[in-house]
Amino acid sequence: MLWSATDRLTSPLHLLAFKDSITVFGKGKSKAIRSRLHCFQSRAMETNDDTSKAKALSFDDFLCKKPYSPPSWASHLKPIPSHVFTLAHLPTPIHKWNLPNLPQNTEVWLKRDDLSGMQLSGNKVRKLEFLLAEAAAQGADCIITIGGIQSNHCRATAVAAKYLNLDSHLILRTTKHLVDKDPGLTGNLLVERFVGAHIHLISKEEYGKIGSVALTNVLKEQLLKQGRRPYVIPVGGSNSLGTWGYIEAVREIEEQLQIRSNGLKFDDIVVACGSGGTIAGLSLGSWFGALKAKVHAFCVCDDPDYFYDFVQDLIDGLKAGVNARDIVSILNAKGLGYAMNTSEELEFVKEVAAATGVVLDPVYSGKAAYGMMKDMTENPKKWEGRKVLFIHTGGLLGLFDKVDQMGPLVGNWQRMDVSESIPRKVGIGKMF
Numbered sequence: 165m166l167w168s169a170t171d172r173l174t175s176p177l178h179l180l181a182f183k184d185s186i187t188v189f190g191k192g193k194s195k196a197i198r199s200r201l202h203c204f205q206s207r208a209m210e211t212n213d214d215t216s217k218a219k220a221l222s223f224d225d226f227l228c229k230k231p232y233s234p235p236s237w238a239s240h241l242k243p244i245p246s247h248v249f250t251l252a253h254l255p256t257p258i259h260k261w262n263l264p265n266l267p268q269n270t271e272v273w274l275k276r277d278d279l280s281g282m283q284l285s286g287n288k289v290r291k292l293e294f295l296l297a298e299a300a301a302q303g304a305d306c307i308i309t310i311g312g313i314q315s316n317h318c319r320a321t322a323v324a325a326k327y328l329n330l331d332s333h334l335i336l337r338t339t340k341h342l343v344d345k346d347p348g349l350t351g352n353l354l355v356e357r358f359v360g361a362h363i364h365l366i367s368k369e370e371y372g373k374i375g376s377v378a379l380t381n382v383l384k385e386q387l388l389k390q391g392r393r394p395y396v397i398p399v400g401g402s403n404s405l406g407t408w409g410y411i412e413a414v415r416e417i418e419e420q421l422q423i424r425s426n427g428l429k430f431d432d433i434v435v436a437c438g439s440g441g442t443i444a445g446l447s448l449g450s451w452f453g454a455l456k457a458k459v460h461a462f463c464v465c466d467d468p469d470y471f472y473d474f475v476q477d478l479i480d481g482l483k484a485g486v487n488a489r490d491i492v493s494i495l496n497a498k499g500l501g502y503a504m505n506t507s508e509e510l511e512f513v514k515e516v517a518a519a520t521g522v523v524l525d526p527v528y529s530g531k532a533a534y535g536m537m538k539d540m541t542e543n544p545k546k547w548e549g550r551k552v553l554f555i556h557t558g559g560l561l562g563l564f565d566k567v568d569q570m571g572p573l574v575g576n577w578q579r580m581d582v583s584e585s586i587p588r589k590v591g592i593g594k595m596f
């Protein structure tokens with residue numbers, strides 16, 4: 165069955181995007197995940213299983229609408245989404261992360277949600293799998309969402325919407341000096357503009373006065389008057405439906421642990437929090453599922469009290485019957501303010517990259533990892549001997565907004581020394 169949006173389909177790509185899957189979630193999904201796990205995870209988690217070589221993602225595992233059934237431990241939540249749209253490359257790998265200066269016997273492992281696909285969409289793609297399935301089911305022909313000028317969520321939405329042949333309208337918050345100017349092409353903006361997103365700039369003052377809900381409603385009304393069928397996604401994709409993205413991520417981690425043979429178990433999960441949906445899903449999943457790891461969120465804007473209330477609303481929206489303060493611990497990692505960095509934070513991001521090869525974004529995972537390391541230094545007993553899973557939520561493109569600040573921190577270049585006379589050798593390589 166095709167959705168009403170299919171009347172806009174033209175290219176073979178879009179036919180693929182709207183093809184119903186023959187694999188049924190529920191039992192089928194579990195099997196599908198397992199086969200995908202066999203594909204990638206044996207390598208990512210260093211097991212000796214060699215079956216991965218023979219298997220690959222089938223056409224039915226990507227860009228398909230599938231009926232959804234939740235993990236058994238989440239089946240009491242309500243409402244349960246009817247469908248999911250497969251946009252991400254899952255499962256994302258987990259590997260040991262040899263951060264320097266860890267407390268005694270502390271192990272940190274990294275879940276690479278920065279590698280979730282959809283043009284570097286990080287954690288956002290997991291929420292969008294549910295949100296865009298609903299948008300399509302409602303017959304939407306365009307998506308509205310809202311965020312900061314370098315919002316990873318807005319960029320991820322613009323890209324994912326285009327895969328479904330939907331237009332996107334992004335309300336982006338910027339300073340009042342820049343609100344009437346061309347926003348440029350730095351970082352996320354380049355991708356958004358390439359995929360044809362309609363960008364609506366708003367000043368921080370207007371955003372603060374009117375609020376994100378009213379702003380998206382205004383744009384929705386305008387588009388409805390033009391005969392369009394808009395679907396609104398809130399800031400960060402964080403509503404109760406989007407929360408399913410990280411409930412599913414917990415199922416994925418559980419299955420990854422099951423496949424790994426040596427009984428690894430995580431005591432803690434650490435992750436950045438910017439709009440609350442990721443931690444809502446992770447903490448519900450960890451609480452109700454088999455994982456039972458303690459979730460530590462490092463918030464990069466607002467404050468912990470705000471997020472406890474916000475997460476409570478999200479989980480109440482799923483009739484979870486639990487108290488947010490019992491299932492997640494939220495610490496402040498805002499520092500100078502949202503999307504603002506001290507040079508210590510940027511130095512830390514650079515040092516982690518130099519020590520481990522993993523590039524963190526400065527706005528979310530960079531601040532969360534910085535906060536985690538600070539807490540480990542100040543309270544080593546709390547972390548000693550623990551096995552910690554840090555979720556890298558992506559956001560690499562945000563780094564390009566910081567090049568001016570980063571410049572002085574990286575000095576590792578020099579002119580190559582070719583002062584001696586070196587005889588030319590004929591070999592491969594184009595010359596100009």
Ligand SMILES: Cc1ncc(COP(=O)(O)O)c(C=O)c1O
Pocket residue numbers: 286287315316317400402436437438439440441442443525528529557558559560
């Ligand atoms: C890269 C990145 N990491 C983490 C987050 C935080 O996730 P959430 O908005 O679900 O709290 C966001 C978005 O806010 C993000 O873009």
